[in-house]
Amino acid sequence: MGILSRKATCNTHGQDSSYFLGWEEYEKNPYDEVKNPDGIIQMGLAENQLSFDLIESWLAKNPEAANFEREGQSIFRELALFQDYHGLPSFKNAMADFMSENRGNRVSFDPKKLVLTAGATSANETLMFCLADPGDAFLLPTPYYPGFDRDLKWRTGVEIVPIQCTSANGFRITKSALEEAYKQAQKLNLKVKGVLITNPSNPLGTTTTRTELNRLLDFVSRKNIHLISDEIYSGTVFTSTGFISVLEVLKEKKLENTDVSKRVHIVYSLSKDLGLPGFRVGVIYSNDDIVVAAATKMSSFGLISSQTQYLLSALLSDKNFTKNYLKENQIRLKNRHDKLVSGLEAVGIECLKSNAGLFCWVDMRHLLRSNTFEAEIELWKKIVYEVKLNISPGSSCHCNEPGWFRVCFANMSEETLKVALIRLKMFVDGPSSTTRSQSEHQRLKTLTKMKVSNWVLRLSFQDREPEER
Amino acid sequence: KSQQNNNNYNLLNPFEETRGAKMVALTAEKQDHNLLSRMAAGDGHGENSAYFDGWKAYEENPFHPIDRPDGVIQMGLAENQLCGDLMRKWVLEHPEASICTAEGVNQFSDIAIFQDYHGLPEFRQAVAKFMEKTRNNKVKFDPDRIVMSGGATGAHETVAFCLANPGDGFLVPTPYYPGFDRDLRWRTGVNLVPVTCHSSNGFKITVEALDAAYENARVPVKGLLITNPSNPLGTTLDRDCLKSLVKFTNDKGIHLIADEIYAATTFGESEFISVAEVIEEIPDCNRDLIHIVYSLSKDMGLPGLRIGIIYSYNNRVVQIARKMSSFGLVSSQTQHLIAKMLSDKDFVDEFIRKSKLRLAERHAELTTGLDGLGIGWLKAGAGLFIWMDLRNLLKTATFDSEMELWRVIVHKVKLNVSPGGSCHCHEPGWFRVCFANMDHQTMETALERIRVFTSQIEEESLKLTKQMAKKKKCWQSSLRLSFKDTRRFEEGFFSPHSPVPPSPLVRAQI
Numbered sequence: 009m010g011i012l013s014r015k016a017t018c019n020t021h022g023q024d025s026s027y028f029l030g031w032e033e034y035e036k037n038p039y040d041e042v043k044n045p046d047g048i049i050q051m052g053l054a055e056n057q058l059s060f061d062l063i064e065s066w067l068a069k070n071p072e073a074a075n076f077e078r079e080g081q082s083i084f085r086e087l088a089l090f091q092d093y094h095g096l097p098s099f100k101n102a103m104a105d106f107m108s109e110n111r112g113n114r115v116s117f118d119p120k121k122l123v124l125t126a127g128a129t130s131a132n133e134t135l136m137f138c139l140a141d142p143g144d145a146f147l148l149p150t151p152y153y154p155g156f157d158r159d160l161k162w163r164t165g166v167e168i169v170p171i172q173c174t175s176a177n178g179f180r181i182t183k184s185a186l187e188e189a190y191k192q193a194q195k196l197n198l199k200v201k202g203v204l205i206t207n208p209s210n211p212l213g214t215t216t217t218r219t220e221l222n223r224l225l226d227f228v229s230r231k232n233i234h235l236i237s238d239e240i241y242s243g244t245v246f247t248s249t250g251f252i253s254v255l256e257v258l259k260e261k262k263l264e265n266t267d268v269s270k271r272v273h274i275v276y277s278l279s280k281d282l283g284l285p286g287f288r289v290g291v292i293y294s295n296d297d298i299v300v301a302a303a304t305k306m307s308s309f310g311l312i313s314s315q316t317q318y319l320l321s322a323l324l325s326d327k328n329f330t331k332n333y334l335k336e337n338q339i340r341l342k343n344r345h346d347k348l349v350s351g352l353e354a355v356g357i358e359c360l361k362s363n364a365g366l367f368c369w370v371d372m373r374h375l376l377r378s379n380t381f382e383a384e385i386e387l388w389k390k391i392v393y394e395v396k397l398n399i400s401p402g403s404s405c406h407c408n409e410p411g412w413f414r415v416c417f418a419n420m421s422e423e424t425l426k427v428a429l430i431r432l433k434m435f436v437d438g439p440s441s442t443t444r445s446q447s448e449h450q451r452l453k454t455l456t457k458m459k460v461s462n463w464v465l466r467l468s469f470q471d472r473e474p475e476e477r
Numbered sequence: 478k479s480q481q482n483n484n485n486y487n488l489l490n491p492f493e494e495t496r497g498a499k500m501v502a503l504t505a506e507k508q509d510h511n512l513l514s515r516m517a518a519g520d521g522h523g524e525n526s527a528y529f530d531g532w533k534a535y536e537e538n539p540f541h542p543i544d545r546p547d548g549v550i551q552m553g554l555a556e557n558q559l560c561g562d563l564m565r566k567w568v569l570e571h572p573e574a575s576i577c578t579a580e581g582v583n584q585f586s587d588i589a590i591f592q593d594y595h596g597l598p599e600f601r602q603a604v605a606k607f608m609e610k611t612r613n614n615k616v617k618f619d620p621d622r623i624v625m626s627g628g629a630t631g632a633h634e635t636v637a638f639c640l641a642n643p644g645d646g647f648l649v650p651t652p653y654y655p656g657f658d659r660d661l662r663w664r665t666g667v668n669l670v671p672v673t674c675h676s677s678n679g680f681k682i683t684v685e686a687l688d689a690a691y692e693n694a695r696v697p698v699k700g701l702l703i704t705n706p707s708n709p710l711g712t713t714l715d716r717d718c719l720k721s722l723v724k725f726t727n728d729k730g731i732h733l734i735a736d737e738i739y740a741a742t743t744f745g746e747s748e749f750i751s752v753a754e755v756i757e758e759i760p761d762c763n764r765d766l767i768h769i770v771y772s773l774s775k776d777m778g779l780p781g782l783r784i785g786i787i788y789s790y791n792n793r794v795v796q797i798a799r800k801m802s803s804f805g806l807v808s809s810q811t812q813h814l815i816a817k818m819l820s821d822k823d824f825v826d827e828f829i830r831k832s833k834l835r836l837a838e839r840h841a842e843l844t845t846g847l848d849g850l851g852i853g854w855l856k857a858g859a860g861l862f863i864w865m866d867l868r869n870l871l872k873t874a875t876f877d878s879e880m881e882l883w884r885v886i887v888h889k890v891k892l893n894v895s896p897g898g899s900c901h902c903h904e905p906g907w908f909r910v911c912f913a914n915m916d917h918q919t920m921e922t923a924l925e926r927i928r929v930f931t932s933q934i935e936e937e938s939l940k941l942t943k944q945m946a947k948k949k950k951c952w953q954s955s956l957r958l959s960f961k962d963t964r965r966f967e968e969g970f971f972s973p974h975s976p977v978p979p980s981p982l983v984r985a986q987i
Binding site: 011012013014015016021055057060063064067068071073074075076082084085087088089090091126127129130133137138139140141142144158159162163201232233234271279283284285286287288296298299302303305306308309310311312313314315316319 | 512513514515516517518522524556558561562564565568569572575577578579582585586588589590591592627628630631634638639640641642643645659660663664699730732765766774778779780781782783791793794797800801803804805806807808809810811814
């Protein structure tokens with residue numbers, strides 16, 4: 009249509025990719041243990057649904073916060089009017105503390121350097137608006153979260169140039185890959201403004217190593233560019249070889265208060281750790297005053313609802329709660345992760361060794377007809393339509409090797425995970441489709457009684473947009 | 478400077494302005510700032526304007542009837558605080574509307590994970606019904622066309638991204654809401670082309686003015702943005718005018734964006750006619766060009782909850798705006814609360830009725846007071862403010878004089894009001910004065926201060942008259958203000974705080 013903008017008529021929002029088509033299929037035929045046992049099981053949604061009970065019991069014990077009260081008085085009116093883009097001070101303080109706690113208090117966050125945004129989606133876009141002009145580029149290691157194509161590029165006019173990572177070394181970021189990406193950008197006449205990493209990684213589920221972080225800091229230092237570390241999954245690390253934030257490495261290298269420290273920016277959100285994507289809580293953390301000032305003003309376009317800020321400030325200020333939550337959440341994630349990994353191993357499918365995230369990076373290269381992306385899509389379609397599992401093909405994450413898939417495990421009950429593994433086993437072992445559904449039905453019958461509270465209630469919509477990461 | 482700003486401000490390509498600012502930044506600051514975008518280094522956010530002086534004065538010395546009776550009274554904040562009691566009562570009586578209370582927690586996890594950019598169906602349905610109600614049920618709204626945004630602020634930016642390319646322009650009748658300079662231009666690169674309106678005809682938008690602005694625009698014009706009811710005027714557009722605007726935009730093949738954020742703030746005899754109603758009466762109207770921006774911030778007094786709405790008659794715009802809404806969805810917790818609240822028909826009816834009554838009362842209080850003091854104001858029947866006429870108090874009919882008068886009002890009379898120049902008014906001497914964000918006592922105090930101010934001016938002018946009479950010269954109608962110790966503030970002082978400070982009526986302990 010000639011009357012709309014170029015942004016409105018292009019495809020940079022990325023929603024024509026296969027990643028989203030899997031969603032559509034799921035929406036048409038969603039699995040339900042009782043009502044639709046042959047439906048598609050959603051394993052393409054990186055949501056954390058394992059620990060709501062912890063939050064719900066906190067709410068039950070804290071009626072004042074739940075009722076928007078303070079010292080017996082309703083503060084609803086104050087909240088209704090509060091639209092200061094600096095955010096609720098108590099919320100920012102609680103958030104800064106929570107982020108520090110998530111890093112074992114090895115680094116501390118200054119609430120004055122925090123900017124509140126409507127989810128990490130908005131945080132990432134806002135950082136692009138602040139750090140890059142249209143036509144500039146950011147380097148991103150592959151594979152990466154498909155949503156970045158929209159969040160970083162769509163309305164900002166910024167380009168993404170991939171840093172190719174391969175399974176040869178566990179998809180680690182190498183110096184040569186960094187240099188290669190930079191050269192590639194120059195060939196394309198793109199000015200590189202920075203590097204953006206996701207740590208822990210989506211879709212890999214691995215934490216960035218100290219070596220990689222040092223490498224990245226050296227690189228951005230030499231090239232005089234920015235480093236954005238999207239740490240949205242920082243609270244999903246479930247092993248003791250934990251998460252190292254880039255801020256920790258800055259501290260270790262005694263680079264705090266230097267020029268390079270002003271070019272390091274963190275993005276965070278409560279959508280994954282606390283499983284609250286609906287609340288739209290994102291954060292930018294920067295040591296650069298101008299970035300903080302500009303991003304704060306830009307947050308006007310997507311402030312966090314004051315009632316949400318208030319609720320979360322009460323929740324996160326409760327140190328007993330946060331300590332217990334982080335610990336328990338990690339135990340549950342590990343448990344679920346291990347079940348998926350061992351289930352896959354049992355059918356001869358390996359995963360990239362991971363220690364974080366809400367998903368596994370699964371190696372199905374040996375199931376490909378040929379070492380091509382066409383074969384990957386073919387396999388993916390089989391898995392969606394025949395095995396009835398919606399998983400994410402590596403190509404949608406810009407992986408440069410065919411055969412890898414991201415499979416989520418934290419958005420379903422244990423029973424559903426079992427069903428998914430059974431289906432996969434059958435697919436790999438290769439029985440006919442009728443036999444497959446028969447034995448699946450038998451399996452279902454023999455499963456022990458399920459608690460209703462374990463079931464994830466689904467709201468069904470048409471054309472649902474996957475907001476997940 | 479302010480005069481210059483007024484004439485050229487809107488027509489400048491925002492990148493030109495920021496480039497200028499960038500030069501300053503480069504020379505004055507370290508090399509590092511070269512690393513940021515032009516957008517971040519520039520001042521397209523609009524907050525370096527001298528008009529933030531008033532906010533600063535208020536923040537440094539906010540009025541409180543007991544603690545700070547000599548503080549600055551905030552009359553520059555267009556908020557509807559008159560029905561907060563009704564709201565609070567409803568919330569207390571409906572714990573199931575919260576997902577945190579014992580009555581509502583069973584919905585917690587479903588709502589907490591809900592991030593679908595279509596929004597909760599019940600939220601959209603309730604908002605559609607509310608929009609119908611505030612337009613006297615004369616028109617129907619389709620819930621599937623309701624797209625969420627981060628307040629009307631987010632809605633305007635998103636609409637600009639959808640309808641215009643960087644360098645394009647939107648026509649905007651003056652005077653207009655100062656926030657448009659940022660919301661429509663900053664990150665989008667879109668320009669604003671003013672359509673000048675004059676006090677001689679009550680600031681009505683004429684086709685002549687539209688034609689002139691369109692013909693003389695130095696950028697490709699993509700649409701016309703109107704605010705109806707108007708901010709800062711408080712006037713509503715009549716049916717004929719609305720029809721002519723639809724015809725004008727249709728003829729030119731450009732968009733019509735109607736910001737109807739003040740829809741339910743009409744009082745007295747005033748009637749609000751939505752563009753939605755008018756297009757039903759134009760059979761060959763190209764509806765692909767019609768869009769409405771709405772919000773619950775004014776009508777319901779809930780700016781903190783960030784409920785912005787884009788309603789477009791263009792299917793493609795609905796689709797794209799919906800994808801863009803990912804950058805500013807309404808918190809699901811809030812969607813849930815609002816869905817419940819707006820579905821309560823009795824509550825909504827009572828709220829709207831009482832809100833209008835209270836607005837009318839408070840408006841009458843202010844205007845009666847001003848009438849008694851011989852201060853003029855534009856006759857209007859909506860909004861949370863009045864458009865006050867102080868042209869006869871200007872030394873000269875210039876924006877510099879207006880600025881001078883404004884500084885006296887802020888620092889001497891201690892009222893933060895918004896000068897017309899900040900709203901890009903073509904004529905100096907007009908001021909927007911808000912009345913719905915304060916209680917009765919504060920209003921009385923404000924009126925008393927205005928009374929004292931005008932009587933001081935009368936005394937001064939009497940003295941002057943005597944002096945003039947001695948010299949046998951005619952008494953000039955323009956009065957000289959000779960208040961001493963008028964503070965001087967540096968132009969462009971950057972206020973460290975948000976331009977929207979916490980509301981004065983309730984000093985939050987939060």
